[in-house]
Amino acid sequence: MAREIDDPEGWYGAGAPSLDDIETLAQAAYARLPETFRALCEGLVIQVDDFPTEEVLEHMGAESEFDLLGLFQGIGLPFMTAGQVSGQMPNMVWLYRRPILDYWAEHEETLGAIVTHVLVHEIGHHFGLSDEDMEAIEASVE
Known part of the structure; x- marks a missing residue:
């Protein structure tokens, strides 16, 4: 389905969104999360990169560098102990x-x-939720 473009001239100078553009969108999305969730994310680092590393692709069993939109790396909150934090x-x-x-x-x-x-999905892993848990939550909302 084609969309009408009000000002096609505006597209001639447009480039693909940069790493900084995606980071800005992610920071804005994070800022809109409820404060209670953000408080539980203290210390969580959000990083934007063009592609996952080869090691990540191998570990995740990805067939292509385009298979992963995002990734959580670390220990989910429910699995942390005081000794692991330090x-x-x-x-x-x-x-x-x-x-x-x-x-x-x-x-x-x-x-x-x-x-x-993608950001909310990966933060879900920070909370210890599995992909299946998040799919069930999304299905219940839809």
């Missing part, structure tokens, strides 16, 4: 720009909605 790398959420842009190009969602979805 001297440990912070929990991190990775958002992968190029796979996100590829997904955006093929779907009818806004870029902001996709970035928000």
